[in-house]
Amino acid sequence: DIQMTQSPSSLSASVGDRVTITCRASQSISSYLNWYQQKPGKAPKLLIYAASSLQSGVPSRFSGSGSGTDFTLTISSLQPEDFATYYCQQSYSTPDTFGPGTKVDIK
Amino acid sequence: QVQLQQSGPGLVKPSQTLSLTCAISGDSVSSNSAAWNWIRQSPSRGLEWLGRTYYRSKWYNDYAVSVKSRITINPDTSKNQFSLQLNSVTPEDTAVYYCARGAGIAVAGTGYFDYWGQGTLVTVSS
Numbered sequence: 001d002i003q004m005t006q007s008p009s010s011l012s013a014s015v016g017d018r019v020t021i022t023c024r025a026s027q028s029i030s031s032y033l034n035w036y037q038q039k040p041g042k043a044p045k046l047l048i049y050a051a052s053s054l055q056s057g058v059p060s061r062f063s064g065s066g067s068g069t070d071f072t073l074t075i076s077s078l079q080p081e082d083f084a085t086y087y088c089q090q091s092y093s094t095p096d097t098f099g100p101g102t103k104v105d106i107k
Numbered sequence: 108q109v110q111l112q113q114s115g116p117g118l119v120k121p122s123q124t125l126s127l128t129c130a131i132s133g134d135s136v137s138s139n140s141a142a143w144n145w146i147r148q149s150p151s152r153g154l155e156w157l158g159r160t161y162y163r164s165k166w167y168n169d170y171a172v173s174v175k176s177r178i179t180i181n182p183d184t185s186k187n188q189f190s191l192q193l194n195s196v197t198p199e200d201t202a203v204y205y206c207a208r209g210a211g212i213a214v215a216g217t218g219y220f221d222y223w224g225q226g227t228l229v230t231v232s233s
Contacts, residue, residue, distance in 0.1 A: 031156045032217075034220075036112075036220075043205055043226050044154070044205075045223075046220060046221045049211055049221075050214050055190070072222050089220070091216035091217045091218055093216070096155060096156040096170070096217055097156065098155075098156070100153050101153065101154075101225075
C-alpha cells in the first residue's frame with residue numbers, strides 16, 4: 001500500500017494568513033493526489049483533485065501543486081470558515097489511502 | 108445534484124454483522140463512469156477506504172486487504188443503492204462509516220470522492 005504523510009500535523013494561524021500544508025507519498029503517484037477539508041461532525045469535502053484542479057464551487061484561495069511524491073495545499077488568505085482538518089488522498093492505486101490530516105486552528 | 112443517504116443501525120454486537128445501505132439520487136449505481144465506495148473514520152485508524160463496487164459492462168468489486176475476508180459490497184439496481192456488510196465485527200470496527208461516490212477516473216486514477224453520505228457512527232459493543 002502507498003503510505004501518505006502530512007506535515008505539519010497541526011498549525012495555528014490567523015485570518016488573512018497564507019497557509020501551506022505538505023503531503024508526501026511513499027512512492028511516486030504522478031499527479032493522482034486529492035485534497036479534502038473536514039469540519040467536526042461532517043463528511044470530508046473535496047477541494048482539489050489531480051493535484052492542482054479546483055473542484056467546482058471551491059474558492060480560488062485554495063490551490064494545489066506537486067507531482068511524484070511531494071504535494072502542497074495552499075490557502076492564500078485564510079478565512080474564518082477555513083478552520084478545519086485537511087486530508088490528502090492518493091488515487092494512483094488501490095487501495096486508496098489518506099494522509100493522517102492537518103488541523104488548522106485559530107491563533 | 109448527487110445525494111447519498113445512508114441508513115443502518117448504530118449499534119452492533121461483537122461477532123455479528125454490520126450492515127449499512129447508501130441510497131443514491133442524482134446518479135446511477137450502474138454508471139459507467141463512477142464507483143461507489145465505503146470509507147470509515149476512527150481516531151485510531153484515521154480515514155480508511157474499505158472497498159467499492161462499480162459497473163464497467165459487468166460488476167466489479169475492490170476491497171481493502173485489511174477487511175477483505177469479512178466485507179461484501181453489493182449494488183442494488185432496483186433501488187439505486189449499494190450496501191456494506193462487514194462480518195465478525197470487533198470493537199476495533201467502531202467508527203464513523205461513510206459512503207462516497209468515486210469520480211474522475213479518467214483524470215485521477217482510481218478517482219476522487221466528490222459526494223459523501225452523511226456518515227453513520229457504528230459502535231461495536233455488547
